Amino acid sequence: MKVSKYTKLGILIVLSVTILIWGLSYLKGNDIFKKIDQYHVVYNRIDGLSASNDVLLSGYKIGQVKKISFLPDHSGRLLVTFTIDSSIKLPKNTVAQIVSSDLMGTRIIKINLGTGSEFYSANDTIPGDVEDDLKEQVSMQVLPIKNKAEELLGTLDSAITVLTVIFNEDARKNLSESFKNINQTVYNIEKTTADLQEIVSTKKGNVERIITNLDTIITALNSSMDNFENTLSNISAISDTLARLPLSPIVQSIADATAKVNNILVQLESTDNTAGLLLNDDQLYASVSLLADNLNLLMNDIRVNPERYLKFSALDLGRKVYVNATGDVTGKIIFKVHLVSTETPISTDTDRFKGLGEIEEYIASEAYSYLVGSTSSFTEIVKLHEKALKKFPDASIVAFKNGRLIKLERALKSLK
Structure with missing residues (x-):
């Protein structure tokens, strides 16, 4: 069967139109398959x-x-x-x-x-x-900036107005004076700071010693905390004991004591007893004062001239020995200077002993004796004795042999 050329042409046209429609649909994103x-x-x-x-x-x-x-x-x-x-x-x-x-x-x-x-x-x-589209998004982002800018412009306008009012001739003059005062204040502060630095640098040692002393005090307080606690406990116990005591007998005892004191004062004001005479009799008072003056003169004379009253002394205190000594004592005899003897102890670091040398303390018969020097040269001990007399007028030279006190005359015989 022979197909005519018109049939072929029609089929070709239909196919072309179909392909065209499918292509256009495909280009639009419609895939028919x-x-x-x-x-x-x-x-x-x-x-x-x-x-x-x-x-x-x-x-x-x-x-x-x-x-x-x-x-x-x-x-x-x-x-x-x-x-x-x-x-x-x-x-x-x-x-x-x-x-x-x-x-x-x-x-x-x-x-x-x-x-x-x-x-x-x-x-x-x-x-x-x-x-939201790009314009709206940009607008939303820019809107806060726009508001801030408007507020800033308003603030700048107010600031410019204030500056215009401030920076007139009088205001500039006042500002100039204020800045001058500020500069002077800064200068004074710098000077004060420099002075403080100089003081701190020069007194650094004192500050360190103060801090060290404070640390020592704090350490001592910490170590004594137990004693403080015991003291507080004792005080608390005493307070509790006092609180338990009946007040009526105490008040009565105080009243009785007050009455006795008043009675004593009345007797002292009268002249029918010894105490009253002592306080009210001018003649008795003058006699007692004269007796005290005589005793004072007697004690001064004993101190200055002890040889008139004492024939011996355990330490040769106050005994005057006139020796023309030029040599040195050799052997085991040691000379020292006796400074003072007291019933109560004296710290060897006190200023009274300053400049004399190492101080020795001896305790005998409940008395504290303080000596200085230790030499076998009598010439040296005489010089030290003269120096000690400036602070201790009653100072005297004593001698020791083999650690025992001996008479000064016996020690001086070795010089001959």
Whole structure:
């Protein structure tokens, strides 16, 4: 069977038209050989979205916008129909959001999948949302800056007004004087700081000693804390004991003691007893004063001339020995200077002994004797004795042999 050329031409035209229609549909994103599902979304505005715009899921194209039309209720809302691959299911609560895909503002639909366990069916209407465009986003970012700028301009205007009022001739003069006073104050502060630094540098040793002494005192207080606690406990015990004592006998005892004291004072004011005579009799008072003066003269004479009253002394105190000694004593005889003897001890670090040398303390018969020097040279001990007399007029030279006190005359015989 022979096919005419017109038949062949018709078949070719039909095939060409079919291929053309399929190609145009494919270029629009409609693949007639691929199974798709379509969904609907209602928007109040679409901000430039048009048919054939892409539909993306996680940044991957899964379909395209098929159709955009107004709803027949004349509300101005738009119904957008888009198609996606039928292999992709949309869970409930999925949102189709219109967003910008580039800086030029090209609009696409971005699928934000929901978390529901159920899925939409084909041709269902799903919720939609519109992202703000670039202009609105820039406006929202710039709006706070604009507000701040307006506030800043208002503040600058107020500041300029204040400066205009301040920087007149009188104000400039006052400011100049204020800055001058400030400079003088800064200079005084610097000078004071320099003086303080000089004082601290010169008194650094004293400060260190003070700190050391404070540390010693604190250490001593810490070590004596137990004693303080015991003292407080004793005071507390005494206070408790006093609190338990009956007050009536104590008050009565005080009243009796007061009466006795008043009786004594009355007797002292009368002249019928010895104490009263001593206080009220001028002649008796004069006699006692004269006796005290005579005793004072007697004691001074004994101190100056003890040889008139004493024939011997354990330490040869006050005994005058006139020897023309020029040599030195050799052997085991040691000369020392006896400074003073007291019933109470004296610290060897006291200023009274300062400059005399090492001080020795001896205790005998409940008396404390203090000596200085230790030499076998009588010439040296005489010099030390003369020096000691300036502070201790009663100082005397004593001699020791083999650690025992001997008479000075016996020691001086060795000089001959």
